[in-house]
Amino acid sequence: MAHKFFPKEEFLLKGHAACPGCGAALVLRHVLKALGARTILVIPASCSSVIAGPFPKSSYSVPVLHIAFAASAAAASGIVEALDKLGEKTFNVVVWAGDGGTADIGIQALSGAAERGHDIIYICYDNEAYMNTGIQKSGLTPYKAWTTTTPRGNPSFKKDMPGIMVSHRIPYVATISPAYPNDIVSKIRKAAKIRGLKYIHAHIPCPPGWRFDSSLTVRIARLAVLSGVWILYEYENGVFRLTGPSRKLVDKSKRKPIGEYLKLQGRFRHLSERDVEELQKLVDERWEAIRKDIMGENA
Ligand SMILES: Cc1ncc(C[n+]2csc(CCOP(=O)(O)OP(=O)(O)O)c2C)c(N)n1
Numbered sequence: 217m218a219h220k221f222f223p224k225e226e227f228l229l230k231g232h233a234a235c236p237g238c239g240a241a242l243v244l245r246h247v248l249k250a251l252g253a254r255t256i257l258v259i260p261a262s263c264s265s266v267i268a269g270p271f272p273k274s275s276y277s278v279p280v281l282h283i284a285f286a287a288s289a290a291a292a293s294g295i296v297e298a299l300d301k302l303g304e305k306t307f308n309v310v311v312w313a314g315d316g317g318t319a320d321i322g323i324q325a326l327s328g329a330a331e332r333g334h335d336i337i338y339i340c341y342d343n344e345a346y347m348n349t350g351i352q353k354s355g356l357t358p359y360k361a362w363t364t365t366t367p368r369g370n371p372s373f374k375k376d377m378p379g380i381m382v383s384h385r386i387p388y389v390a391t392i393s394p395a396y397p398n399d400i401v402s403k404i405r406k407a408a409k410i411r412g413l414k415y416i417h418a419h420i421p422c423p424p425g426w427r428f429d430s431s432l433t434v435r436i437a438r439l440a441v442l443s444g445v446w447i448l449y450e451y452e453n454g455v456f457r458l459t460g461p462s463r464k465l466v467d468k469s470k471r472k473p474i475g476e477y478l479k480l481q482g483r484f485r486h487l488s489e490r491d492v493e494e495l496q497k498l499v500d501e502r503w504e505a506i507r508k509d510i511m512g513e514n515a
């Protein structure tokens with residue numbers, strides 16, 4: 217059964233140009249395995265434009281439209297309409313966009329495509345900064361994290377991008393992590409069966425941008441989930457469900473202290489004990505809100 221769940225065929229080919237330990241390459245590999253060859257990728261300017269390698273070669277073995285930074289969801293809408301006119305119903309149209317390309321410059325195109333209900337799987341791969349251009353802060357950089365444009369730590373809070381998409385009342389919103397490939401494949405396959413715009417938000421540890429050794433990517437991704445910093449969940453038709461290891465973490469005693477996640481990353485090296493306590497409190501408050509939702513106490 218395992219080989220059917222993870223097909224042997226590779227769609228992210230050897231020799232791609234990602235850094236060693238790149239979380240984006242890990243997640244995209246599983247996304248493409250889940251969807252198969254009849255997939256069209258739309259990729260705005262980002263690390264993933266570079267990972268493809270120099271034209272005319274490509275490390276992606278599916279068709280790719282490389283598109284301007286702000287335009288991916290609009291371009292994907294156009295592809296969906298064109299396929300419809302051709303009577304072609306067997307392709308998955310997938311946007312694969314960074315956090316900058318999603319939460320900042322691409323958000324208007326994404327919001328419009330969600331409103332129209334175009335049949336797109338939109339995946340934000342969130343490495344929490346503009347990595348391709350030199351680690352600048354984005355709207356999804358965590359509070360207090362170092363970037364080259366926030367040398368003393370980010371003073372603003374990370375936008376709740378999946379929450380913004382839930383408020384569009386789209387049929388499916390989910391989060392994924394490179395540490396849990398089964399969860400990636402099952403959510404992507406579920407999304408492919410649902411009509412309308414589906415939004416998936418991927419946690420993407422990035423060794424050069426987060427300042428950690430490239431051997432630690434999966435360990436850091438797992439610690440993010442087990443400490444409750446990155447929560448695995450899905451909203452199906454507006455109904456919330458925790459998935460994978462996150463199901464057991466509503467009870468605070470089951471969660472690892474977030475210091476274990478933070479201390480492996482140079483981008484948090486400047487934090488004082490008080491900073492870490494403040495970040496821990498924010499994580500605990502988020503989980504308390506989830507607990508109340510699940511128990512119906514917020515109704
Ligand atoms: C309109 C426009 N502004 C700026 C750029 C330069 N640019 C190219 S990629 C990039 C960073 C993208 O960040 P993100 O979407 O988070 O993807 P990542 O590089 O982190 O994978 C920027 C600023 C551009 N290509 N187009």
Ligand code: SF4
Nearest residue numbers: 234235238263347422
């Ligand atoms: S900078 Fe980060 S996201 Fe970009 S290719 Fe390297 S590891 Fe991947």
Ligand SMILES: [Mg+2]
Nearest residue numbers: 314315345347
């Ligand atoms: Mg980014």
